[in-house]
Amino acid sequence: MGDWVFWGGAAGLTLAVAGLMAAALARGRAAPAAAQDLGVYRDQLREVERDLARGLIGEDEAARLRTEIGRRVLAADAALRAETARAEPGPAPALVAGLMAALVLGVGGGVYLWRGAPGQGDLPMAFRLAESDRMRAARPTQAEAEAQAAAALPPAPAPTDPRHAELLERLRQVMAGRPDDLQGQELLARNEALVGNFAAAARAQAMVVRLKGAAATADDLAMQAELMISAAGGLVSPEAEAVLSAALEKDRTNGTARYLSGLMFLQVGRPDLAFRFWAPLWESSAPDAPWVAALRAQLPDVAWLAGQHRYQMPEPGGRAMPGPDAAAMAAAEDMTPEARQQMIRGMVDGLLERLATQGGTAAEWARAIRALGVLGETDRARAILAEAEGRFAGREADLGLIAAAAAEAGLK
Numbered sequence: 551m552g553d554w555v556f557w558g559g560a561a562g563l564t565l566a567v568a569g570l571m572a573a574a575l576a577r578g579r580a581a582p583a584a585a586q587d588l589g590v591y592r593d594q595l596r597e598v599e600r601d602l603a604r605g606l607i608g609e610d611e612a613a614r615l616r617t618e619i620g621r622r623v624l625a626a627d628a629a630l631r632a633e634t635a636r637a638e639p640g641p642a643p644a645l646v647a648g649l650m651a652a653l654v655l656g657v658g659g660g661v662y663l664w665r666g667a668p669g670q671g672d673l674p675m676a677f678r679l680a681e682s683d684r685m686r687a688a689r690p691t692q693a694e695a696e697a698q699a700a701a702a703l704p705p706a707p708a709p710t711d712p713r714h715a716e717l718l719e720r721l722r723q724v725m726a727g728r729p730d731d732l733q734g735q736e737l738l739a740r741n742e743a744l745v746g747n748f749a750a751a752a753r754a755q756a757m758v759v760r761l762k763g764a765a766a767t768a769d770d771l772a773m774q775a776e777l778m779i780s781a782a783g784g785l786v787s788p789e790a791e792a793v794l795s796a797a798l799e800k801d802r803t804n805g806t807a808r809y810l811s812g813l814m815f816l817q818v819g820r821p822d823l824a825f826r827f828w829a830p831l832w833e834s835s836a837p838d839a840p841w842v843a844a845l846r847a848q849l850p851d852v853a854w855l856a857g858q859h860r861y862q863m864p865e866p867g868g869r870a871m872p873g874p875d876a877a878a879m880a881a882a883e884d885m886t887p888e889a890r891q892q893m894i895r896g897m898v899d900g901l902l903e904r905l906a907t908q909g910g911t912a913a914e915w916a917r918a919i920r921a922l923g924v925l926g927e928t929d930r931a932r933a934i935l936a937e938a939e940g941r942f943a944g945r946e947a948d949l950g951l952i953a954a955a956a957a958e959a960g961l962k
Contacts, residue, residue, distance in 0.1 A: 594619050682819040689818075692778055692789040696749050699783030718745065725754075732761045743777060746943055752777035768801035775810055780944045786814035805831060809841040812852075821855035828852060833864060838913025843951040895925060902934070912938070912948035916955035923959025931959050 595616065602612040690698065718741050725734050735757040742751035755774040759766045775793040779786055786794075791814055797807040812827030832845045846863075853861040898921045904910065905918060915938040922931035935956050942948035 592623075678819070686818040689785070689788055692782060692787040695782035695785045695787050699781065699785075700749075703783060718742075729757060730761060732758065735761065739773075739777070743780075743944060744940070748777050748781035748944055752781050766800075768797045768804040768807060771797035771800065772804050772806035772810070776806060776945075779810060779813075784946075786810060786817055790814075803834075805835060805839055805841060809844070816848075816852060821852050822857070825849075825852050825856035825858060829858075829861070837865075838911045840912055840945060840948045840951075842913075843948075843954065844946060847950065898922065898925065905934075909941075912942055912945075912951045915941070916951050919952065919955040919959050919961070923961065928959070928961065931956075932961055935961055 598607070598612055598615045598619070601607045602609070607615075689695075721734070721738055721741065725731065725738050728734060735754050739751045739754035739758060742748070742754060752774060755770070755777050759770050759774055762770060771793050775786075775790045775797065778790040778793065782790070790810075794807050794811050794814070797804050798811065801807075808827050808831045812824040812831070815821070815823040815827065828845055828849050831841070832849055835842055835845075849863060850861075853859075853863075898918065901914065901918050901921070905915060915934065919931050919934050919938070922928070922934060935952065938952045939949065942952065
């Protein structure tokens with residue numbers, strides 16, 4: 551039934567276009583020049599009669615004009631008969647339209663038979679849901695995904711600081727003999743992630759969750775899942791999905807778990823469920839949340855795939871980033887350009903000092919990079935960029951935010 555509807559609709563549209571073409575061809579046949587002259591002369595005769603009725607010309611003048619125009623009418627009529635006799639009949643508009651319709655149907659049908667899938671049936675919802683279930687069940691395990699990622703990706707680089715590499719190796723040795731040291735496992739997870747050893751970081755974070763037991767928070771579990779996904783090359787394995795479910799059981803509002811759960815559903819062909827996770831997350835997130843950049847890039851396509859074709863992304867909610875207060879802005883208006891530049895430089899230096907001593911979000915690092923670019927201090931901006939990329943290694947959303955700032959600052 552579906553094939554008949556498709557082919558019937560295609561044929562109907564082609565015939566409709568052919569009809570429009572035939573009408574256009576019929577209207578487009580130009581009348582002979584003599585026929586156009588005859589129309590002009592008839593208008594002139596009517597104009598003579600109107601002028602006579604209004605008293606603009608006399609009867610003698612009207613008679614003279616009628617005679618002159620009549621002579622021209624006779625000459626134009628003779629020319630029209632001669633042109634009609636010489637003209638060769640061309641193809642009828644209907645014939646031309648029919649030939650073009652046949653050409654369109656032939657070429658279009660041939661291309662469809664060659665490149666299309668005429669025997670492919672519709673994909674009903676039940677089939678697509680079953681296919682999603684199959685994809686979900688066929689995912690590799692965490693160990694298999696980590697092995698595949700390790701084979702496809704280059705090994706994690708060694709720490710550039712020899713002292714850091716030595717301390718990390720010493721920490722590994724200590725924790726091998728003290729696996730139940732909670733603080734040591736937390737420290738090991740952070741440092742392994744910092745150098746890109748995500749599989750080792752995920753194992754250490756799993757130990758953190760086990761040691762904490764019931765006291766483990768949703769953030770602890772979300773961090774474990776994020777490290778597992780990074781170790782698996784971005785794939786959400788069944789084991790990572792179970793950790794995400796545990797995180798959401800503890801806190802349904804956990805942003806990292808909500809974003810990664812949506813990613814999992816997108817990977818198994820369920821953009822509709824991904825949209826249910828991501829749209830509310832976007833609308834409730836602070837502008838500097840680590841997943842905002844990724845959602846900004848992906849959510850429009852996910853909404854379209856989910857059938858939400860009219861979805862319009864609002865600006866993410868939340869607090870504004872720290873900056874000068876109203877008094878400082880008012881004072882800046884009265885400053886000289888040099889003083890204003892000095893004030894801006896002082897604010898940037900304060901932000902950089904806080905990032906160096908206390909750390910900060912990816913949005914704050916991005917803000918520092920953009921500010922240094924505006925000030926023209928590209929060398930310092932490049933140094934901050936390199937440090938930020940190291941701090942947020944493996945966190946694609948954060949790295950996307952930082953890369954965007956680097957591009958705005960002219961570094962990429």
